[in-house]
Amino acid sequence: MDAFLYLPRLLKPLLTSCGIVWILLLLMGIYLLRVQKSKKMGLFCLSLALFMNLTGSGLLPVYLLGTLEKPYQNVRLKELPRCDVVLLLGGGQLYSEHPPFYLELNHAGDRVVGAFEAMRQNKADTLVTSSGYFMRGEEKIAHGYSLTNWVQGWNLFDQEVISLGPRQNTWDEAVTFKKLAGERGWKKVMLVTSAYHMRRSAAAFEKMGFEVVPYPVDFYVVGIPQPPHWKSFIPDPECLWFFDLWFKEFSGYWLYRLGSLWGEH
Numbered sequence: 581m582d583a584f585l586y587l588p589r590l591l592k593p594l595l596t597s598c599g600i601v602w603i604l605l606l607l608m609g610i611y612l613l614r615v616q617k618s619k620k621m622g623l624f625c626l627s628l629a630l631f632m633n634l635t636g637s638g639l640l641p642v643y644l645l646g647t648l649e650k651p652y653q654n655v656r657l658k659e660l661p662r663c664d665v666v667l668l669l670g671g672g673q674l675y676s677e678h679p680p681f682y683l684e685l686n687h688a689g690d691r692v693v694g695a696f697e698a699m700r701q702n703k704a705d706t707l708v709t710s711s712g713y714f715m716r717g718e719e720k721i722a723h724g725y726s727l728t729n730w731v732q733g734w735n736l737f738d739q740e741v742i743s744l745g746p747r748q749n750t751w752d753e754a755v756t757f758k759k760l761a762g763e764r765g766w767k768k769v770m771l772v773t774s775a776y777h778m779r780r781s782a783a784a785f786e787k788m789g790f791e792v793v794p795y796p797v798d799f800y801v802v803g804i805p806q807p808p809h810w811k812s813f814i815p816d817p818e819c820l821w822f823f824d825l826w827f828k829e830f831s832g833y834w835l836y837r838l839g840s841l842w843g844e845h
Contacts, residue, residue: 636815694797713746
């Protein structure tokens, strides 16, 4: 009976979309090699299965994402200096008609909580928020406008809250923020974003000439107890997502660096 209770946990990695595709690739590769005698196609299927193992099983994705988070593992908000402004990068919230304040926090919602706490600890006189957007007819509506409703509804803090409006990506946030900061005379910025995203985003704002004080939140690897499937050899959707996060940040950071070398913005 005890074995039966643990059976679903043991089989869970195989019952995900990643696990099923991985098994099919293995079976197809073996079938093509042994039955159809198609060496090229068989090896191709087995190579895809191996690639899924490398990028979707625990050790490599966890290690790679950890390399982005580790430089910020000892940052504590109470030890950070006061800045001209706290800047909350987008990605932690969505608009929804259902919850209070029309605000839906997602997997990166720690960004919002971290920025609000920075304001509660009086780390700046102004909070600037950024976010993606949704379309209402022909109009772009920023997800982040709901944050102001939350601040006012709960009376979380008294400082000013300004929205950058709907932004496309981190570089768009940096360019738009630079214009606002020039009007306000801001130089020292407390940047609030996910730990894995901090190196790339800080590089963008430093290139704009700001003194960046990183406040990383939303850790996924460093300081987080590791579930058993992170050590599994079977590809897992969460581990594939970790690899995707790392690859996006790694490639984006080096694109910024190459842009700097070429003098491009």
